């Protein structure tokens with residue numbers, strides 16, 4: 001008799017915040033500069049250097065947390081996550097552990113004809129690591145620390161997703177939200193928006209979760225879909241044959257169309273998290289949070305509702321016209337000049353988008 005399995009997925013996203021300088025030092029964050037040209041004693045981890053928190057990064061994280069319907073921590077703490085790797089000169093990453101900047105949020109997604117709330121467990125600030133460059137044939141590896149110390153917001157969901165469509169819908173909604181807020185450029189190829197789905201199966205009807213696998217190296221929505229679907233098939237096969245799924249990190253290989261083990265998964269206690277003694281707790285006043293809340297732009301869902309209500313255009317049109325902030329602002333401006341919303345909508349969705357797609361803009 002064959003067992004039916006239910007798919008359980010939770011997603012971790014690392015979104016690079018669009019600050020001009022790094023999270024704890026004044027170095028720039030521009031992508032693609034000469035290796036190690038954007039470094040200083042702090043991000044190089046030189047002895048005696050001290051981190052200073054970037055106020056803009058904190059503001060961006062708070063705005064993102066509020067837009068995700070989360071609760072903002074009024075007393076944040078930074079923690080050291082200890083591990084050794086050549087791209088991490090300090091030997092630890094400054095992150096948040098016990099007191100993250102945001103908890104208990106949610107985002108609504110539409111997939112498979114229904115709407116669903118995906119709960120956000122937490123979002124925390126952390127610094128990025130540098131990059132190891134392995135030059136083929138050179139027999140050596142180089143380290144570029146330009147990215148070391150760049151601010152990231154790590155956003156972690158509850159295991160509320162259950163298909164590749166839902167994962168993609170969630171990631172698109174989250175990316176769009178961060179781009180609306182102008183806190184992340186959303187560039188997946190350059191790694192400004194990185195996602196790691198965690199996936200497990202359990203027999204239908206079983207309450208306890210199965211063992212999860214974390215998927216990495218996914219830098220497009222197409223790969224998200226492919227990797228999740230591959231992994232569902234792989235785990236289904238393992239379990240149906242009486243095998244065991246191991247808790248591990250697997251890398252998506254898009255050329256081979258499969259995932260392969262990268263390492264067995266470490267546990268939180270392996271990192272010896274502890275409060276960073278170089279950074280005092282970060283207190284954000286309730287007044288400050290309220291000011292940031294009032295300054296939030298009109299978000300896609302609100303804009304969509306306004307377009308159908310005030311302009312009388314179909315929900316379908318409103319969905320497309322609000323799929324990017326730029327397009328929605330453009331549409332609003334056009335309707336002001338020519339107050340025939342449906343005509344403008346047809347033209348934007350038809351002629352204009354066709355030309356833009358055609359030109360690859």
Ligand code: ADP
Nearest residue numbers: 008009010011157158159198199200209210212
């Ligand atoms: P870790 O400490 O291994 O990173 P977490 O408990 O922090 O694990 O969860 C990381 C992500 O994995 C979260 O998005 C969470 O929802 C998801 N997750 C946790 N357990 C499971 C599971 N059994 N199956 C699928 N996803 C899971």
Ligand code: MG
Nearest residue numbers: 012156196214
């Ligand atoms: Mg994790």
Ligand code: ZN
Nearest residue numbers: 025027040043
């Ligand atoms: Zn620096």
